[in-house]
Amino acid sequence: MKKVKIANTELEVAPINFGGNVFGWTLDEKQSFEILDAFVDGGFNFVDTANTYSWWVNGVGGQSETIIGNWMKARGNREKMVIATKVGSETKVHPKDISKKQILKSVDESLQRLQVDYIDLFYTHFDDDKTPVEETMSAYDELVKAGKLRYIAASNVSPARLEESFAVAEKNGFPKYVALQPHYNLVEREGYEKNYLPLVEKYGLSVFPYWSLAAGFLTGKYRSEADLGKSVRGEGVKKYLDEKGLAVLAALDQISEKHNSKQATVALAWLLAQPQLVAPIVSATSKSQLQTLFDAPELKLDSEDLKLLGQSSK
Structure with a gap:
């Protein structure tokens, strides 16, 4: 599998980023090991998690990092x-918090659960919108210098605070964000393309979108409200059952039939065709689902495909 270098780093990743939110939630440890083994056997090497996954199970989280650590x-x-x-990130027992105290504490706890000495890529998951940017960036500076973090990145940070983060880092010689993890897919385009893409291009960020398949909607599994009970995520896709969402599914159906592929594979291939996008974050709970993901980097959409998907998803 051909790997891509994350901008401004020495990290090379295969073009699918496995989302570890399923570990300790829809997959137990044994099942998680099996999926991780198959993922690596497919030539992939990039796994995304968070300190609070899967907090919705126990109110706290930590299961995903623990399972990944045990597996490695x-x-x-x-x-x-x-x-x-x-x-x-926010849980039932903890508010959003990117203070220096919380960052230093959280990194040590993540290192312990992952059973590692350093973290390759560390995200500001959610901005608390109150901690001074300089405080957050100085914490990252301390951790990078200590060898606990290699590089830092941002997820749910406003465009204004993201710009301020680069200004503060430049002024103080702090490490800068190298990547962005936005909410972006065929049915959720405007927020990223309007507000973040200009900053991605300005700062040369690598992009790893989350909810790449719109909580499963872009697999084509959900066609009506009667389908929502097919999984625990069903209710989360109800909002996409509108004229635009159904038009996107129709385009995916047409293109997947043309290429003898799956709708999810086409949706991921569309993401991979976008500027600066390195590896969409996506999960799987079976080996057959994994194969659908593995096929995405191999599927090259032509201009006609991209035009159809672009028009249907506006």
């Missing part, structure tokens, strides 16, 4: 993997 220890493959995790 059992397989002895830490040096072959690129591991991303995060700080700042």
Whole structure:
């Protein structure tokens, strides 16, 4: 599998980023090990998690990092993997918090759960909108210098605070964000393309979108409200069952039939065709689902395909 270098780093990743939110939620540890083994066997090496996954199960989280840590220890493959995790997400027992105190504490806890000495890519998961940017960036500076973090990135940070982060880093010689993890897919385009893409281009960021398949809607599994009970995520896609969403599904159906592919594979291939986009974040709970993901980097959409998808998703 051909790997791509994350901008302004020494990290090279295969073009699918496995979303670890399923570990400890819809997959137990044994099942998680099986999926991770198959993912790596497919030539992939990039896993995304967060300190709070899966907090919706126990109110706190930590299960995903723990499972990934146990798996890397059992397989002895830490040096072959690129591991991303995060700080700042909100749970039932903890508010959003990117203060220096919380960041330092969270990194140490993540390192312990992952059973590693350093984290490859560390995200500001959610901005608390109150901690001074300089405080957050100085915490990252301390952690990078200590060797606990290699690089930093941003997820749900407003465009204004993102710009301020670069200004503060430049002024103080702090490490800068190298990547952005936005909410972006065929049915959720405007927020990223209007507000973030200009900043991605300005600062040369690599992009790893989350909800790449719109909580499963872009697999084509949900065609009506009667389909919503097919999975625990069903209710989350109800909002896409509108004229635009159904038009996107129709385009995916047409293109997947043309290429003898799956709708999800086409949706991911569309993402991979976008500027600066390196590896969409996507999960799987079976080996057949994994194969659908593996096929995406191999599927090259032509101009006609891209035009159809672009028009249907406006």
